[in-house]
Amino acid sequence: MVKFEITPLQPLYHRIIDIKTRRHHNVRDHNRRDDFFHPIIAILTSHFEKQSKTKHKMLQVELELEKLKHENFLMETEKMRLELDQMKFEQKRDEPRLL
Structure with missing residues (x-):
């Protein structure tokens, strides 16, 4: 039976993996935020x-x-000018x- 010992490097390795996965999760979260904001x-x-198209059409109609x-x-x-001339x-x- 082989016994595995935890070496001082192993916790560091786990920390690096944890940091990478966190960074990866942050990227995923950022993508999720982008996926949420793009449709909005x-x-x-x-x-x-x-x-703006409706306002443009409204301005055309007003013009x-x-x-x-x-x-x-x-x-x-x-x-009115013609009526005045006729009256005159x-x-x-x-x-x-008078002659």
């Missing part, structure tokens, strides 16, 4: 992209609305003419 970051990025308002303003102004013309026509 992707979700947030996707949300902000959709939000189109402002263009239509401006065109409407110009048309109403022209209509009728007023002149109805005035008695």
Whole structure:
């Protein structure tokens, strides 16, 4: 029967192995954290992209609305000018003419 003796190097070896496995576990934990955060970051990025696209579309619609308002303003102004001209013309026509 062979007896194994614990040499002074053996505890050191176990400490080195323990340190390596801890380091390895930390790397694994770090990977787990990355595996957890990557989907969250992707979700947030996707949300902000959709939000900015929605804002862009909203601004385009508002710009189109402002263009239509401006065109409407110009048309109403022209209509009022024509009505005023017509009123002036009728007023002149109805005035008695002095010869």
